[in-house]
Amino acid sequence: MLEQKGFVSRDKKGEEFWPADEFTGRLRNVGRSSYHDKHPFHIVMHQGNLSKEQIRGWVANRYYYQKSVPIKDAAILSNLPSRELRREWIGRILDHDGRCGEDGGIEAWLRLGEAVGLSREEVIREEHVVPGVRFAVDAYVNFARTKPWIEAVASSLTELFSPDLISKRIKVFEQLYPWIDRSGLDYFQSRLTQAPCDSDVALRLVLTQCRTPEAQQRAVNALRFKCDVLWAQLDAIEKAYPPKP
Numbered sequence: 001m002l003e004q005k006g007f008v009s010r011d012k013k014g015e016e017f018w019p020a021d022e023f024t025g026r027l028r029n030v031g032r033s034s035y036h037d038k039h040p041f042h043i044v045m046h047q048g049n050l051s052k053e054q055i056r057g058w059v060a061n062r063y064y065y066q067k068s069v070p071i072k073d074a075a076i077l078s079n080l081p082s083r084e085l086r087r088e089w090i091g092r093i094l095d096h097d098g099r100c101g102e103d104g105g106i107e108a109w110l111r112l113g114e115a116v117g118l119s120r121e122e123v124i125r126e127e128h129v130v131p132g133v134r135f136a137v138d139a140y141v142n143f144a145r146t147k148p149w150i151e152a153v154a155s156s157l158t159e160l161f162s163p164d165l166i167s168k169r170i171k172v173f174e175q176l177y178p179w180i181d182r183s184g185l186d187y188f189q190s191r192l193t194q195a196p197c198d199s200d201v202a203l204r205l206v207l208t209q210c211r212t213p214e215a216q217q218r219a220v221n222a223l224r225f226k227c228d229v230l231w232a233q234l235d236a237i238e239k240a241y242p243p244k245p
Contacts, residue, residue, distance in 0.1 A: 007026070008088065011136040013067060016213065017111075017210075017211060017212055017213045017215075017216055020207050021219060023207060024207065024215055025208075027154075027157055027160070027203075027206070027219070027220060027223055028160060028161075028215075028222060029226060030160070030224050031161035031223075031227070034062075034224060034227040034228070035158065035165075035167045035227055035230070036162045036227065036230040036231050036233075036234055037161070037168075037236075039231055039233045039234040039235075040238065041058070041237060041238040042165075042202055044202070044243075045058075045062065045069070045169075045172065046168060046169075046172050047176075048172065048175075048176030048177065049052055049242060049243075050177075050245070052081060052116070052117065052179065053241060054241045054243070055116050055177065055242035056113075056116050056128075057178070057237060057240060058117055058237055058241070059066045059109075059112055059116050059118060059123075060063045060113065060122070060123055060126075060127075060128035060129065061125075061128060061129050061130060061133045061237050061240075062109070062232065062233070062237075062238070063107075063109055063110070063113065063123050063126070063129075064126055064133055064134060064137055065133070065233060066106055066140075067103060067106055068097050068137045068140070068141055069092075069094070069105075069170070070093040070096040070106075071141055072140060072141045072144040072152075073089065073092040073093050073096075073144075074076070074142040074143035074167070075094055075141060076144050076149060076152045076153060076156075077089050077090060077093070078090060078145075079148075079149040080149055081149070083211060087206070088201050089201075091179055092198060095190075095194050102153050105171055105187055105190065105191070105194075107199050108186045108187035108190065109187050110123055111183065111186065111187075112185070112186075112187055113241045114181070114184065114185075115180050115181035115182075115183060115184020115185070116180055116181075116184065121138060127149045130236050130237065130240045132232060132235065132236025132237075132239070132240075133233050133236045133237065133238070135232075136232040136233050136236070137229070137233065139229060140155070140226065140229045141223065142220075143155060143172075143225065147222070148218075150205065150206065150209045150210060150215070150219065151201050151218050151219065151221075151222040152222070153205050154202070154206045154210075154218075154219035154220075154222040154223050155222040155225060155226040156197060156199075156202050156226070157202055157203060157206065157223050157226075158196070158223065158226050158227060158230065159195040159196075159198050159199035159202065160199045160203065160245045161192075162191065162195045163192055163195050163196055165214075166188045166191050169188060170185055170188050170189070173185060173188075186195050196213070206219050221242070
């Protein structure tokens with residue numbers, strides 16, 4: 001049951017819903033409590049205590065997520081109800097797949113793989129991807145394909161939280177993992193500007209489209225689901241690549 005505290009707006013049926021600032025705060029609270037920057041694997045990473053094998057395992061498995069992001073966004077795109085919305089969303093696909101004469105995020109991630117000592121071929125073949133990662137990512141793509149489009153959009157709002165994590169990761173990799181070729185960090189640099197732009201668009205859509213208590217709660221739940229997907233990936237990676245005794 002939704003809390004009544006802070007409600008000052010009503011929908012067409014007279015039901016109260018969260019005003020924009022409170023709704024935004026509740027979405028951000030999901031990140032504060034559940035975003036994967038708090039996962040033990042990330043904590044150890046940011047302490048500089050992951051082995052080369054663990055870093056390589058993370059990069060190889062995360063590739064499966066990276067290559068699935070434009071597929072997820074294409075699924076959302078196919079459900080958007082207007083060409084204006086599709087024009088806004090299609091840039092996400094191009095950011096990852098690339099444009100004519102311009103590499104995208106997937107190519108940048110492959111270069112990160114090479115920077116940590118993996119061959120491009122073994123990453124593309126997904127020979128290191130563990131079942132838990134594959135299951136979690138496929139569940140996310142299926143969510144985007146089958147849920148109402150605004151819930152799928154809401155699930156993408158983890159981008160609200162990613163710039164802080166990415167900024168920290170760049171510094172950590174540069175300072176604590178000097179064996180990683182710095183040219184492989186281009187993916188993270190590009191996301192520092194792309195993610196805030198993407199989250200601005202998604203947040204505006206969620207705030208304007210979710211105007212009932214039920215719709216707002218479904219948006220919060222969708223974002224929580226996405227956080228669970230990211231957390232489950234790290235659970236699987238951590239189990240597959242434990243620290244050496």
